[in-house]
Amino acid sequence: MPRRDYEDDPDAPKANSLVPAASVVLVDAEGRVLLQRRADNGMWALPGGKHEIGESLADCGIRETHEETGIEVEIIGFVGTYTNPGHVFAYDDGEVRQEYSICLLARPVDGRLRVSDESFEPAWFTPEQTDGLPMVAAIRKRVNDWRDGRYPVVR
Known part of the structure; x- marks a missing residue:
């Protein structure tokens, strides 16, 4: 489902939904982070999504x-909590969701990298390579917090 991201935009629609979500900074043995180019907005992002009833936050991240990358992970830490009320996602069905994401740190344990119906392209990047990639500001904050060693954070 296509979406539009708004960050601190006075013309953004008002949020009508708040859904807890997990995002995952997945770092391989070479220190590279896994990002995916999202199908709904074309931007690079961390894997993650909506926290389902009956699962733990770690299970959500796993x-x-x-689902999004084909990689099985082990959660090894916590990057931060990101709850900017000025960051909303407007979906075609009328939902306007306020950001509420808990970002976890993980390492790969199994699986093969693959494309999903939520992304065009998953790829590994060195920390330096993430600088020039197009991504929404909320994802950029998470990647930068990890890259710069500024975690755990509450934002």
């Missing part, structure tokens, strides 16, 4: 990462 499930979403596998």
Whole structure:
């Protein structure tokens, strides 16, 4: 489902939904981070998604990462909590969701990298390579917090 991201935009629609989500900074043995080019907005992002009833936050991060990238992960830490009320996602169905994401740190344990119906392209990047990639500001904050060693954070 296509979406439009608004960050601190006075013309953004008002949020009508708040859904907890997990995002995952997945770092391989070479220190590279896994990002995916999203199908709904064309931007690079971390794997992640909506926290489902009946699952733990770690299980959410593990499930979403596998669904979106094909990689099985182990959660090894916590990057931060990101809850900017000025960052909303407007979906075609009328939902306007306020950002509420808990970002986890993980390492790969199994699986093969693959494309999902939520992304065009998953790829590994060195920390330096992430600088020039197009991504929404909220994802940029998470990647930069990890890259610069500024975690855990509450934003």
